[in-house]
Amino acid sequence: MASSIRASDTSVGRELGPSRLDGLGGPHPRSDAQGVSAARSSSLWRDGVRRLLRNRLAVAGGVVVVLLCLIAIFADFLAPLPYTKTNFSRLNEAPTRAYPLGTDQLGRDLLSRMIYGARVSMLVGLGAQVIVVIIGVPIGALSGYVGGRTDLVLTRFVDVMYAFPRLLFVILVMSMLGAGLTNIFIAIGLTGWVGIARQTRAQVLTIKEKEFVDGARALGAGFGRVLGRHVMPNALTPIIVAVTFGIPEAIFTEAALSFIGVGINPPTPSWGQMVGEGQQYIRSYWHLCVFPSIAIAVTMLSFVFFGDGVRDALDPKLK
Amino acid sequence: MFHYALSRLLWLLPTLLAMALVTFLVMHATPGSPLDPVSEGANPLSPEAQKNLAKYYGLDRPLYEQFAIFVSKAVRGDFGYSFVYKTRTVQEIIAETFPISLLLGSMALVLAIVGGLTLGILAAVYQNRTWDYVSVSLATVGVAVPNFVLAVFLIILFSFVVPLFPTGGWDSPRNWVLPTVALALAPMGIIARFTRASMLEVIRADYTLTARAKGLGEGPVIFKHALKNAFIPVVTLLGPMFAAVGTGSFFVEAIFRVPGMGRFFVLSMTGRDYPMIMAVVLTYGAFLAVMNLVVDLLYGVFDPRIRY
Numbered sequence: 001m002a003s004s005i006r007a008s009d010t011s012v013g014r015e016l017g018p019s020r021l022d023g024l025g026g027p028h029p030r031s032d033a034q035g036v037s038a039a040r041s042s043s044l045w046r047d048g049v050r051r052l053l054r055n056r057l058a059v060a061g062g063v064v065v066v067l068l069c070l071i072a073i074f075a076d077f078l079a080p081l082p083y084t085k086t087n088f089s090r091l092n093e094a095p096t097r098a099y100p101l102g103t104d105q106l107g108r109d110l111l112s113r114m115i116y117g118a119r120v121s122m123l124v125g126l127g128a129q130v131i132v133v134i135i136g137v138p139i140g141a142l143s144g145y146v147g148g149r150t151d152l153v154l155t156r157f158v159d160v161m162y163a164f165p166r167l168l169f170v171i172l173v174m175s176m177l178g179a180g181l182t183n184i185f186i187a188i189g190l191t192g193w194v195g196i197a198r199q200t201r202a203q204v205l206t207i208k209e210k211e212f213v214d215g216a217r218a219l220g221a222g223f224g225r226v227l228g229r230h231v232m233p234n235a236l237t238p239i240i241v242a243v244t245f246g247i248p249e250a251i252f253t254e255a256a257l258s259f260i261g262v263g264i265n266p267p268t269p270s271w272g273q274m275v276g277e278g279q280q281y282i283r284s285y286w287h288l289c290v291f292p293s294i295a296i297a298v299t300m301l302s303f304v305f306f307g308d309g310v311r312d313a314l315d316p317k318l319k
Numbered sequence: 320m321f322h323y324a325l326s327r328l329l330w331l332l333p334t335l336l337a338m339a340l341v342t343f344l345v346m347h348a349t350p351g352s353p354l355d356p357v358s359e360g361a362n363p364l365s366p367e368a369q370k371n372l373a374k375y376y377g378l379d380r381p382l383y384e385q386f387a388i389f390v391s392k393a394v395r396g397d398f399g400y401s402f403v404y405k406t407r408t409v410q411e412i413i414a415e416t417f418p419i420s421l422l423l424g425s426m427a428l429v430l431a432i433v434g435g436l437t438l439g440i441l442a443a444v445y446q447n448r449t450w451d452y453v454s455v456s457l458a459t460v461g462v463a464v465p466n467f468v469l470a471v472f473l474i475i476l477f478s479f480v481v482p483l484f485p486t487g488g489w490d491s492p493r494n495w496v497l498p499t500v501a502l503a504l505a506p507m508g509i510i511a512r513f514t515r516a517s518m519l520e521v522i523r524a525d526y527t528l529t530a531r532a533k534g535l536g537e538g539p540v541i542f543k544h545a546l547k548n549a550f551i552p553v554v555t556l557l558g559p560m561f562a563a564v565g566t567g568s569f570f571v572e573a574i575f576r577v578p579g580m581g582r583f584f585v586l587s588m589t590g591r592d593y594p595m596i597m598a599v600v601l602t603y604g605a606f607l608a609v610m611n612l613v614v615d616l617l618y619g620v621f622d623p624r625i626r627y
Contacts, residue, residue, distance in 0.1 A: 172588060275467060
């Protein structure tokens with residue numbers, strides 16, 4: 001209900017700005033937003049950014065997220081040692097000056113491995129969402145806009161996928177395909193698009209009944225133009241919100257898969273895998289699983305705070 | 320309502336069949352076979368031995384036949400022998416481990432519902448005061464942080480820093496506490512968030528004002544008038560909650576060394592134990608489907624406006 005009200009509130013303003021169907025991935029809506037705000041003094045996006053910046057918890061979350069991205073990008077410069085460098089004379093050592101977070105069961109520097117672990121988490125978090133959006137949004141949009149038999153077939157399929165417990169299916173696919181980063185993308189992509197497709201379909205269903213869509217059609221706009229320039233830009237907000245929450249979910253999925261040993265291939269470090277291996281020695285070497293646990297917790301919390309902020313900023317009516 | 324329940328129960332069969340088919344296809348469409356050596360780098364079995372084994376387990380037949388055989392046996396409750404634990408049937412293993420997972424899951428769920436409702440009500444009644452912040456932060460941590468990470472923190476805090484509970488095992492009720500809490504925190508957080516939101520809405524509703532206006536005390540207003548209505552949206556959450564507890568148990572059982580079914584889920588998959596995979600997936604699937612049905616029926620009980 002709330003969404004239909006909002007869609008009509010903003011539709012007039014949004015029609016003026018340039019918008020693209022393919023601009024769903026992340027930075028594009030922002031750049032579109034600047035186009036809109038140049039044309040009008042107050043737009044959905046500018047208001048959204050202002051509201052987001054006022055939310056201190058969301059800003060803190062955003063800062064941590066940016067920091068984590070920087071750590072992931074510059075891991076090669078930040079890590080004191082290569083993540084594969086072993087030192088067999090100093091195994092399972094508690095934190096010291098030489099090894100600030102200690103060493104693992106092969107004498108590798110825990111700090112370096114954690115820094116490289118950020119790379120895997122961020123890559124999976126952001127990369128998986130790109131795949132999910134590329135699969136989910138077109139299916140949802142098509143299903144909602146075309147309707148009829150196409151909609152029926154697609155919704156049935158989506159419902160079956162939805163009934164399957166998500167993590168169960170991901171573990172099944174991963175243990176069959178084998179561990180590895182590419183396979184994680186495939187597994188999350190195969191299962192993750194369902195939610196976003198449902199979301200998009202629901203949005204498109206309400207928006208396609210609006211007068212301005214009829215208006216566009218009456219003016220002679222074709223199928224692609226109506227869907228791409230008139231319907232989709234107005235359906236963006238919930239999709240962006242879904243993506244911001246999808247990122248921590250993908251990071252969690254990777255950590256969980258690596259924890260049980262079907263995620264990232266060793267020796268590539270992943271936080272989930274470090275917790276999974278470290279928890280076996282939790283009695284004797286607490287540091288092995290505590291530091292990566294803290295990293296996962298902080299990352300997840302930051303993304304959730306940031307996501308909450310984005311949701312509240314873009315759509316104050318949603319809960 | 321009876322007709323609705325019956326038709327939903329009948330729908331369970333095609334759903335489970337579809338689930339079995341998807342699992343079966345994923346198992347056979349991917350590279351690798353249960354006849355491969357279990358340990359890495361080991362010598363492969365001789366072709367004759369592979370052929371004999373394939374014949375023994377029926378793996379040499381065409382896929383559609385294999386699936387048909389599986390279904391006809393599974394209907395009679397026969398899932399065959401496990402490929403990995405060669406002397407034990409799948410039913411035996413499930414019958415031994417499922418009750419443990421069920422006990423752990425039920426305890427976690429009860430804790431999640433009671434704790435989540437309490438936190439949610441406290442947060443709504445004391446909105447923007449200390450209790451609100453405490454319960455919202457607890458809920459956020461529960462929702463955001465994966466349960467295996469929470470489990471690590473719980474072990475550090477309550478086994479090492481304050482040695483109250485053992486780090487693992489399943490012998491006495493004292494062992495049950497930490498796994499239950501670790502498993503319950505995530506669903507508890509979700510329930511608390513939803514209860515808070517719907518309580519806040521209900522507290523501002525006209526009928527709550529009426530209840531106060533006629534002189535009712537705070538207790539009856541909250542528990543008799545507000546909570547009853549605030550509870551309705553929370554009931555819908557219970558379905559996904561079962562799924563969260565079910566899949567969460569893989570990790571919690573691994574960390575706390577609980578001899579439940581979750582352990583076999585991953586083991587059977589990496590070991591390509593076909594009969595075990597099918598049985599475990601279908602057990603979880605059937606359990607979740609039945610629970611979803613129960614939740615949908617409960618929804619009608621709590622909200623008399625809904626008719627089936």
